[in-house]
Amino acid sequence: MDILEEDYVSSEFALLLSNSFTISGLEQLFSIAFVFTVETGFIPTSLAENFDSINSNIQLAKMINNSPSLNSFWHQNNNIFTSQLVMSNQLCHLIGVPNGDSLIITLCYSNISKCILFENDPYFNKNSVNFSGMSLKYKNVVSVPVKCAILDIVIGLYPNLCGLPEELILHIMLKLETTNLYALMRCCKKLYLLAINNQFLWKNIVIKKCCPLTVAKFIEGNEPVNWRENYLELKKHAYLVKRTPIHRE
Template identity: 25%
Template sequence: MNLALAESTQEKVPSVLEDILKRISSDEKSTNLKQTDIFLVLLIVLLSENGFFLVADNQADTIEPQCLQLIDNKHLSKWKISTGVYELSFVLGGFSDSLIKLMLCPLGISSLINVVISDISPEVYSVCFPVSRYVVDPEASTIPMMFNDLKHLSDTFKTRIITPLKSTLLNHYGYSSASLVGLPEELIINILLYLPISNIINVAKTCRKLSLLLNNECFWHKLFLRDISSTKVSLTDCQEYKTLYRDMYTWQENSRNRVRCRTGSFCDYLNVCEYYSFPTNNPMWNVMF
């Protein structure tokens, strides 16, 4: 591929993409290509650019990236099941034992993509795309003019599908990756222990894997030892360290707040009240106002 999909313009697209579409549209049995068919070809090219091989019939029969132009209407028909959903299989180069299933489900003007590595993880990687944003005119006079904003498609698909897939596969086989979720769990925990609690909570919201990892009681035990320095609570008496951390951290912040109110200026007090959202029935409310 002499041109990446993300670098496409209305004058030029990757040659492999152009070859596939020309081959399909010139087939005698071909009808007018639908947006979803063209969008599926875009996904195949994107995965190919990132090291994934399309599986033709079985795991031993893969279509190499340089041979994608062999794709024709026969393949498109085979991948489309009776419900209108497309089902394809891929393998990542060097990891041919792990089959990756991709399903493209048309939903009106959008399409939902679900990807799963069934023999490694039950997690489903999903993203929904408005197909017409990228395939704007299936009947355009030239193939490049069919498309628009392919850089956005490429970047989003890499972020939501390709990077998590690679990270999961590499982590499963004992390799690290450039992605945070691709690192060993022990290393992720050690990195996160350098962050303040507010950032840790934000990290836990980013994906299911990190959320599950950061709900581990051993992790919260370490946070408790790090942040709750002055407490009379015996750690051996409590196993729910996340709940204990929350309660003690809140108590410490409230204590610091009371100190600020006693020693600070009136403006400091107002700032603290605003930050901590003091209720209007607080005894100090009527005194100050």
């Protein structure tokens, strides 16, 4: 148990994995895949009605740990394992099919499916398995791609920063200090171009950094103002003033 807790932030998921070692054979491999899938945010259908979407995955793990047994969340028929789960109210199927001593794990939603091979090992135990690496590989190959596909279908673009409307990204940028803004601009070309070409953003930065008289000087006349160039000039001037040595009599 201690080894599992070192690899996992939540002791609840560590307990779930420990419970999977009370099961043997191919079913043990399926139980591990089930835990990884739940950890990604998929909810067993039997718990979906009682699980509030604002709850964390940790709360979900507690609900599963309080169930009579871990294998009550799937069915076994001719050594084929199936479990029904939901993601964003969409029904998904986790399936385990034997392949010799190994198990092919497949997570399906509609016409989308991802699979991975879990190999059985006679020396397979909780003290010898790199669960962090196993979990990361499973999530990268199986559960996270399916989750993203579902969210893309159900709610549109998967909710990362670049998937937000540009006006919302700009609103976020307006809240940042300039050092953090430049760090954000280095993340990707889209964010860089969005920031560098937005005069409203740089105008607000200049207004925050300068006194009203300086701002008024910039907007004199009818010429268009390049607020980013003005900001860079102000920054350069402030640096030169700071670096100029003071001569004392």
